[in-house]
Amino acid sequence: MTFANVGMLGTKPGQRDALVAILLRPKPGMKEAGCLLYEVGINADMPDTVFVSELWESAEAHQASLQLDSTQAAIAEAMPLLSGEMGGHRFTVLGSPLR
Amino acid sequence: MTFANVGMLGTKPGQRDALVAILLRPKPGMKEAGCLLYEVGINADMPDTVFVSELWESAEAHQASLQLDSTQAAIAEAMPLLSGEMGGHRFTVLGSPLR
Numbered sequence A, B: 001m002t003f004a005n006v007g008m009l010g011t012k013p014g015q016r017d018a019l020v021a022i023l024l025r026p027k028p029g030m031k032e033a034g035c036l037l038y039e040v041g042i043n044a045d046m047p048d049t050v051f052v053s054e055l056w057e058s059a060e061a062h063q064a065s066l067q068l069d070s071t072q073a074a075i076a077e078a079m080p081l082l083s084g085e086m087g088g089h090r091f092t093v094l095g096s097p098l099r
Helices: A016-024 A060-063 A069-081 B015-026 B057-066 B069-081
Strands: A003-011 A035-042 A049-056 A080-094 B002-009 B035-042 B049-056 B084-096
Touching: A003 A016, A003 A060, A003 B049, A003 B084, A016 A035, A016 A069, A016 B084, A035 A060, A035 B049, A049 A060, A049 A080, A049 B002, A049 B049, A069 A080, B002 B015, B002 B057, B015 B035, B015 B049, B015 B069, B035 B057, B049 B057, B049 B084, B069 B084
Parallel strands: none
Antiparallel strands: A003 A049, A003 A080, A035 A049, A035 B084, A080 B035, B002 B049, B002 B084, B035 B049
């Protein structure tokens, strides 16, 4: 079942764009790990927050991807930029009116 | 700029699947209005909640789509099922590590 993860990552003041750059960097193995979609964005109303919307082939694929070298490196690089505020939710995709 | 809307819709007890059915129904004009992605799902931990993850060609395209006959009909049909609890966020997409 397709798995969706949508989230918000709070950054320390002024670190938003640095986090965006880390998240946007191509990650070897990510697509092969089952990542179908990974959109990264911002909202002017929340200047120290980065938003992500992800789709994965399964919850297990998402979980396994966290062990990829490219993911681990990104996490290590991003960690000092984070404020610790996080939000979001995960769900199992049932379908789409577009399909 | 691609626009993302991720949201949670609370339903009255037992009405989740009825709301899912309304959201999954093909909506004439939706794709033409600029809808790029519209995933609908559920999470067993929140049994009276429906999740959506949407991508649109622009915030304006999303706003305009709310006036489509098919959208208006779906909103009217869904309204009695909703608990009034809603959440979510909107953001401007900057890119993806997959592209």
